[in-house]
Amino acid sequence: MTEGVRNDRVRIIVVNEINLDERLCLNFCPYYKPAKNDKLACMGFLVVETLIERGGEITFDASKKKLNAVTEEKLMQNLCIVCPFYEDDCDFIQQKEKSLPCGGFTLLGNLLEANIIGIDDIKSGSRQNGLFDKDRR
């Protein structure tokens, strides 16, 4: 169940009792701005949210280590390519000055490398969020 709780400045997303702004964005995302009232979530966030809604055991104590190149490529092909920020707004994809990926990318990559989830989980999460468009591939 997703419940949006809004105060004056910050929208807090609570999924199955987990505050995703805090557990995911604050902990893992170098671009997180607590006061920013974003209406548009990146695909990393949306897929993590979907996996939790499905009852997946997502652990947020995964390390933030750099992902290997194979994992990064899998995520770019199955997650980033359907992200609303992919075309113009993601510095990591645009390879701007060694920019880091978003927190969802890092968390999902760590979970993939730990075999806690598989790439099919990411593919289906992307599809569920309605932005999967074969024509963009």
Ligand code: SF4
């Ligand atoms: S790394 Fe960039 S393109 Fe990929 S999911 Fe995150 S914000 Fe979107």
